Amino acid sequence: MTEDSRADALRDKVRSLMPKAETDLAELVSYKSVYDPRVFPIEECHKAAQWALDAFVEVGLSDAGLYETPDGSQAVVARYPAPAGAPTVLLYCHYDVQPPMDESAWKSPAFQLTERDGRWYGRGAADCKGNLVAHLTALRAVRDSLGGKGFPVGITVVAEGSEEQGTGGMEAFVPQNVDLLRADALVIGDCGNAEVGIPTFTQTLRGTVNVIVTVETLAGPLHSGQYGGAAPDALAALIHVLATLRDAHGNTTIAGLPGDGIWDGQQYAPEQFRADADVLDGVDLLGDGTIADMIWARPALTVLGMDVPPVVGSTASIQPKARARLNLRIPPGIEPEQALKAITTHVESNTPWHARVTVETEGLASGFRSGTDGPARQAMEAAFHTAYGRESTTQGQGGSIPLCNTFAETYPTAEIMLIGVEEPKCLIHAPNESVDPSEIERIALTEALFLTSYGA
Structure with missing residues (x-):
């Protein structure tokens, strides 16, 4: 035969x-x-x-x-x-x-x-x-x-x-x-x-680094009318930190992690990605690279969740504490321990007003x-x-x-x-x-x- x-x-x-x-x-x-x-x-x-x-x-x-x-x-x-x-x-x-x-x-x-x-x-x-x-x-x-x-x-x-x-x-x-x-x-x-x-x-x-970031500024919540403007707001501080993890184009920008990787295999057409991801009309895709670069060859930071007051039931209060769970995906070649050190240093360096910040490691995995x-x-x-x-x-x-x-x-x-x-x-x-x-x-x-x- x-x-x-x-x-x-x-x-x-x-x-x-x-x-x-x-x-x-x-x-x-x-x-x-x-x-x-x-x-x-x-x-x-x-x-x-x-x-x-x-x-x-x-x-x-x-x-x-x-x-x-x-x-x-x-x-x-x-x-x-x-x-x-x-x-x-x-x-x-x-x-x-x-x-x-x-x-x-x-x-x-x-x-x-x-x-x-x-x-x-x-x-x-x-x-x-x-x-x-x-x-x-x-x-x-x-x-x-x-x-x-x-x-x-x-x-x-x-x-x-x-x-x-x-x-x-x-x-x-x-x-x-x-x-x-x-x-x-x-x-x-x-x-x-x-x-x-x-x-x-x-x-x-891709490998992963999961951390929980906690920001604390006050002993307890304060009335925003009486103290707002001078009292340090933990939620605002956390928002500031999270905003530094991406630039205006959506590139992940963590000091110490390379963000210019190139994928040389199969490419992913932007229009196909938009359809597969069900991106809303008029909303931009993220990053300066190709889709394949962004999802397979470069670090990508995602905020998985936050502990903040929900809109329904919230009060006119300055928050003393806020937390966020972060997921960092890393391509092969970046060790998770290296990425953990980089994101920890970045968060600590970019937390405003000398607010207390802790970075708790939740899990690491290599690419x-x-x-x-x-x-x-x-x-x-x-x-x-x-x-x-x-x-x-x-x-x-x-x-x-x-x-x-x-x-x-x-x-x-x-x-x-x-x-x-x-x-x-x-x-x-x-x-x-x-x-x-x-x-x-x-x-x-x-x-x-x-x-x-x-x-x-």
Whole structure:
């Protein structure tokens, strides 16, 4: 059988499996697998984990089990031993999901997979149950194409149960189970393409620095009519500090952090970004660089929340204390400790009137940059080209996946590639999350082609 005929056979096989993929995803989406007992019972996560375990065992990964991680969540690990001389591939995904948020904003039930306008809607349909189903479909296609005689490479599937909560269960589990998860190539199925139909490697992930800034000026609130004009206002001082973190064009301006990074991969058209972000008519986009520069290659400061009096119920008072929670995203190359020192110094230096200011560290995470060459990357690039009919490109991602750094530190010689079904229209983490089923089909075909060619 020629290479082209093998590819055509896999393409036909994946296509024939798509009804099963839809059934699989509908079942998975029905589990309210939010790893937070305050939102849904943890039993929902256990049901999703058991479903995934059973599915991967059925496809031929018989060395499988549920492993409790240090944060209490269950990780699904299913393996197939590598044939003699063949490499091992780790396929990662997670089965836990974000809460549905405002359920009244959903046009169809959040935990019921619903087809609408050619897309499949439901919480986790893309992030990340859609990626789990893509892995599963790829494995079925390879198994069936080989007559049920196993796989040409070693396979380890890892489905995490608490990724969305950021509680670090898997990050702690990996170093404790090095041999269990050891692989030559790691395919992180928790990303996606720049657009539907454009095969994309996510090359970089931004790191994060979260801090809480507290400004204090008075022992207690004062009447603004009696004291206003001379008494130092903590809320006004906080507003002043926050205003110094961006310039008039919206560039993040924290002393000591470079703000001129350039993204040389896939670009993001401003009009497409405006549509994807649902920016209001007439409102400017931020920054002096391209969209790709601003969201993937430069620091970005966001005010996540503030403790200030609400408008309704507020009084004519000068505030003695105000707080803000800040999120700083940093590209690879800027260490989180460096960024923490820079933002702390900046806040302290720009707080007016000698007001008391404290900067409390809430969390740090490093950025990540994957490799761009190696036998696994070359095989995946070829698989992308065959599956999509065009060359692959690269993008960054504003979010963080701390597990990637854990994998890189634990397996320094392994190739790590980030791909998946999540493109901008998926609206992951938002109401009306959806997935384009053609992306599940093409990512599954890409992975099936990769698994049959890598190491050959």
